[in-house]
Amino acid sequence: MPSARPRTRIQTKNRETILDAALEVFSQHGFRGATLDMIAAEAGLSKPNLLYYFPSKEAIHVTLLSQLMNTWLDPLRALDPDGDPVAEILAYARRKLEMSRDFPRESRLFANEIVQGAPRMQAALAGDLKNLVDEKAKVIRAWAAEGRIADIDPHHLIFSIWSLTQHYADFDVQVRAVLGTGRDPIAEADLFLDRLFRRLLAP
Structure with a gap:
């Protein structure tokens, strides 16, 4: 069977334009809304043109979620079993915080999917995500057993890092309303979380 023809430069550009527009629309309105x-208008393309590249709204959404999952897992993949435990965990928290700063739309897209019961992500959550979290949980548990960090539940440590970092993307408007102007939420959070986790992890 012959391989599919490579996309032209224009086709590649149009796909990227559609996906970026869809990310904006989905992050604001969720999948159902x-x-x-709306996506075609945001992309500056006609609806028939959009449908040439993606057969449905769900196809666009699934493509975005698949790309996002890889991006989302990268910071945890980087946690090095041979590194200093506290430094590795703090670096992971910092990478997640930087993702909230650099990828707020992606974070909201992910949050919207989870809130709706993750109908298009169940396999990824139960597969790639769970497997990676379990793998790193074993590393953290081994560090604790060696007395290098406090004896804490590694899964809930990872959950707490998620909640304490992704909050700054998913609830950005609330955070900025409370802090007011002239403050940098991510920089302040970085200092706060460093102090918090150093105390939590101290053996």
Whole structure:
């Protein structure tokens, strides 16, 4: 069977334009609130043109979620079993915080999917995500057993890092309303979380 023809430069550009527009629409309105017409308008393309690249709203959404999952797992993959435990965990928290700063739309897309019961991500959550978290949990548990960090539940440590970092993307408007102008939420959070986790992890 012959391989598929490579995409032209224009086709590649149009796909990227559609995906970026869809990310904007989905992150604001969620999957249910978004429509193909809204995505086409955001992309500056006609609806028939959009449908040439993606057959449905769900196809666009699944493509975005698949790309996002890889990005989302990278910071945890980087946690090095041979590194200093406290430094590795703090670096992971910092990477997650930087993702909230650099990828707020992606974070909201992920949050919206989870809130809806993750109908298009169940396999990824139960597969790649769970397997990676379990793998790193064993590393953290081994560090604790060696007395290098406090004896804490590694899964709930990872959950706490998620909640304490992704909050700054998912609830950005609330955070900035409370802090007011002239403050940098991510920089302040970085200092706070460093102090918090150093105390938590101290053996």
